[in-house]
Amino acid sequence: MRKSWKNKLIYSILVIALLLSACGQKETAHHDTYTCPMHPTVVSDKPGTCPVCGMDLVRKAREGEEVKITADLAQRTKSPNEVVITDIKTVKGEHKKLSVTLSAQGIVTYDMRYTYNIPARVGGRLEKVYIKYTLQSVQKGQAIAEIYSPELLTAQREYLYLLRQDANNTTLIESAKQKLYLLGMTAQQVEALSSRQEPPQTFTVYSPYSGYIITPGNAAPAISASAASIPVDGGMGGSSMSGSTASASTSSGTSASTSPIREGSYVTTGQTLFTVVNTSALRIEVNIPVGDVGIIKKGDVVLLNTGSGPGQKATIDFIQPFFDQDQAFMKVRVYIPHAEGLAVGQLVQASVTLPEAEGFWLPKEAVVDLGLNKVVFIETSGIFKPRKVTTGIATNTMVSVKGVSSSDIVAAHAQYLVDSESFIKTKE
Structure with a gap:
């Protein structure tokens, strides 16, 4: 009888222990917490949605469920501006000579x-201008303007006075003639002045060059x-x-x-009238x-x-x-x-055809231009890391590169590995 009672007691204790264990498990499950991946401050004791962004809440890891970060996993979880994981086509550079x-x-x-300026040899007022528009054709010896100049008019009268009053004073007459030449008169104009014995009121300016008229300041x-x-x-x-x-x-x-200078304009000595x-x-x-x-x-x-x-x-x-x-x-x-x-x-x-250039050549698509730097992506165990390079002469498909060796495996299309919102980080 006593032995049967002891067995019942042991059986009761085991049942109570099992019930307490089940209650403990329910209690543990009851204390699971849920949070929003985007807003960690949002915490709940049951599944649901985030009141801020509407995302589903996820359960926090229980004790013993943490993921162990291995060296390989750490490498693959780096920022996308440091490493890229992809199966993009790869190439190797080649050291050779290419004609460019x-x-x-x-x-x-x-x-x-062959560009010439036509200056005003004397100051005065333009009475007539025969050049009407830019890029007008002009021939050597063609009349381009007529100018009224008190200075030139006075010099002509002095020359005529010497011819009439002191014809034997060849020294003064020659000096007066040289002055007219310096003021822009030609030998034919001086000879006509001597024959007519009356100075004209305006002086005709002739073009000493042939070509096309461009105005001062024309680019x-x-x-x-x-x-x-x-x-x-x-x-x-x-x-x-x-x-x-x-x-x-x-x-x-x-x-x-x-636009070209117009009639009625006043010009000064040395001012450029036209450019031919x-x-x-x-x-x-x-x-x-x-x-x-x-x-x-x-x-x-x-x-x-x-x-x-x-x-x-x-x-x-x-x-x-x-x-x-x-x-x-x-x-x-x-x-x-x-x-x-x-x-x-x-x-x-x-x-321009250049001699053959020797260098280490890569396809142009393998190099991405970041502005100040140029970068290629080197593959190591399926992971691509950016590397700064220096480029040289290029052909239609290839570019010479410094900073890459023949053993390096390079991404064939570097632009595909650039995230539009990332900035590539390279190690110096």
Whole structure:
């Protein structure tokens, strides 16, 4: 009897222990907490939605459920501006020699060596002006204006007075004649004055040059470096670095504010009346990227293509040694001694074939330009890390790179690995 009672007691104790254990588990489950992934301050003891953003609440990890951060997992959970995980196509660079043809947009402009000023030799008032508009054609010896000048009128009367009153004083007469020459009169005008014995009230100004009239301050046509894209051909078919047709803007300087001087205007001694440009010889200005200027030198042969007929060969005569308005281009001047078929302001395509360049080459798509820095993505165990590189000369498909070795595995399309909202961090 006593043994049966003991068994019942043990059985009761076990039942009570099991009940207490079940109650403990329910109590533990009852104390689970839930929070919002976006707003950690929102905490609840039961599932639901966030009152701030409406997202579903998630249960916090219980004791023993924490994820162990291994070295591999830590590498893969870094910020996307430090590493990228992807299965993008990869390439390896190659050290070799490539023949490069640089091509750039150019524009036909004035040859400043054939630009002349016609100044007012005496001060006075313009009674007539025969030049009516900018870019008007003018020939050497053509009358361009008539000026009333008290100074010149007085000098003519002094010369005539000496001829009438002191004809034997050749010294004074010659001195008076030289004064008329210095004031702008020609030998024919002085001879006509001697024959007529009466000074004209106005003095005719003749053009000493042939060409086209441009007013003072006219800007020569120039290609806009900010708008031009520089195509580069690597000898394997022409294409553009930007993948689009190069564009350019020109400025001929023919606005109304620079219209020719008008009748009735007063001019002073030495003032420029007109500027004549002779277009029998022109020059072409070409914008070359700064990185390519070092490999181009004076005397290199340039092939010019105007889009009509075969190309014309010319020689680089001048490389501008300074920047213009902080632009990343240098101007290369090519002089054209025979300008048949060319017009000022016309766009041309210039090509310079360079000797084979030796370097470490990568596809251009493998390099991403961040402005101040250029970056490639190096793959290690399926993870891509950015690395800063230095680029050199480029062809239509390849670019020479420093900072990458032949054993490095590089992402073939670096632009695909750049998050639009991330800034790439590189280690120096």
